[in-house]
Amino acid sequence: MDEFAETSRLDLAEVDRTLALFPTRLDSRDRVQLHAELRTEADGPPRLRAIIENQGDHPRPVILGDLPFEGPNRPVSAFAGGTATGENHSLWLLPTENHAFFEHPVPVERASSGVWRATDHPNQGWAETPRQIMVDPGERVVLEYHLLVGPDEDRLLPGRYRFRGFPGGETRIPRFDAMLAIWETSAPGPSPDGDSRFAGTTFPPVPLADETAWFHDATPETPVYLRPSTERAQLPAAIEFTLVNRGNRTLFGNQTRWVLYELVDGVWESRSHHTLVDVGSPLWPGDAQRWRLRARADTVLPCDPDRPAEPSVGDLAPGTYAFWVEYSPESCHDGFGAVVELVE
Known part of the structure; x- marks a missing residue:
């Protein structure tokens, strides 16, 4: 049976926001594991790192487009249909230099508010990601992304954002959605x-x-x-x-x-x-x-x-x-x- 694990949490003190991603791990029936975590580096945007690992004894296929962090449409975004402020808002996942299939990461910048955003609406380079990969026994495939607001945004709005998975063909990781909750670090309670x-x-x-x-x-x-x-x-x-x-x-x-x-x-x-x-x-x-x-x-x-x-x-x-x-x-x-x- 497929098992889900819990949460990865990250505090962004400079913008008074706490991020929580869940679930963070999926163990499939044939020992292919997907693990995700939030992380940050000095003077850079928050990152979401997903690792696909084959813990079995045989090569296994994985359709990347089925995963909530890849998806069939690019760039991958999570949409909050009504945030804590009542506004619609979306977040983007754009590959970093540590993504296994991207050699040319998309440039990012920091707004005066302290929020990190994309510099432009990216529409190039997505063909670099294969639709399906074979993961050998013991192999780990790293997919890392910057977590950003859009080019014209300067706020990271509190809310619950959903990265949707897409069921496809014969894949070793079943469909699941990943949720990202964002709230004010200093005021997590009721308004x-x-x-x-x-x-x-x-x-x-x-x-x-x-x-x-x-x-x-x-x-x-x-x-x-x-x-x-x-x-x-x-x-x-x-x-x-x-x-x-x-x-x-x-x-x-x-x-x-x-x-x-x-x-x-x-x-x-x-x-x-x-x-x-x-x-x-x-x-x-x-x-x-x-x-x-x-x-x-x-x-x-x-x-x-x-x-x-x-x-x-x-x-x-x-x-x-x-x-x-x-x-x-x-x-x-x-x-x-x-x-x-x-x-x-």
């Missing part, structure tokens, strides 16, 4: 403009949890938080909850493990919960996990086991509720919660 309606409120502890990190206590400096799409909704309602990890550690949890509590006489009482027998999954730095709660006053059908992140809860009365999930570093039993008010 100060979106103050919680429950800010300053103290709620009782959640049953069975060692500690709960509440969204209404989060500040712009808080690296991990569970953000609700709204803190007040009229029944019936659909509310999204997003667990954002911008910390230094990988969190572990079970997407199917969630609890909806109601505040009754100063105590949290469970109104619905869900847990499937599952080994759980990691939440890497830069990644996010989403749930979509459908809350109704009337009776609803049981939750669809094939859609554990879209719970439906019925027979709810107006009141104060908390959506709680358990994600924490290894060996801990911490959770994250967000309070919402449901009204008629």
Whole structure:
């Protein structure tokens, strides 16, 4: 079975940005591995280095155009369809001098803002990359790129950017997408403009949890938080909850493990919960996990086991509720919660 590994993180102090790339490793069934990492060098733009390695005993074909860092269209770019500022933005990957198949890297320059960008829209030299390569046993093929904004840009906007893989013919590395998350290093948490309606409120502890990190206590400096799409909704309602990890550690949890509590006489009482027998999954730095709660006053059908992140809860009365999930570093039993008010 193909296995994915976690995150590569890079802080760019000169522009107050943190970059997190994930996943960073794919191990295929026949022992061809793709490993990627972010890196930087003195007085130069950030770099993304991908290494293809054949750890097997026989030569294996790899179609470069299937990889998210190569792709069929050049230059390869990652598009954020709506960044943290609400703007559309894209990033480019342009080969460095360390790319196995490029002898003439594209020139780059540094804008007055400190952001690195391409000097022109490159459209030459892409034929240098072969469509397919054979990787011998023990061989390592290095593909390295500058990570840049476009020629007319001078900002590195926070957001989540996707480098798309493209499934092709007989290749030894299956299709996968690579994500790049970017945020302000000094302010990884919620925007100060979106103050919680429950800010300053103290709620009782959640049953069975060692500690709960509440969204209404989060500040712009808080690296991990569970953000609700709204803190007040009229029944019936659909509310999204997003667990954002911008910390230094990988969190572990079970997407199917969630609890909806109601505040009754100063105590949290469970109104619905869900847990499937599952080994759980990691939440890497830069990644996010989403749930979509459908809350109704009337009776609803049981939750669809094939859609554990879209719970439906019925027979709810107006009141104060908390959506709680358990994600924490290894060996801990911490959770994250967000309070919402449901009204008629």
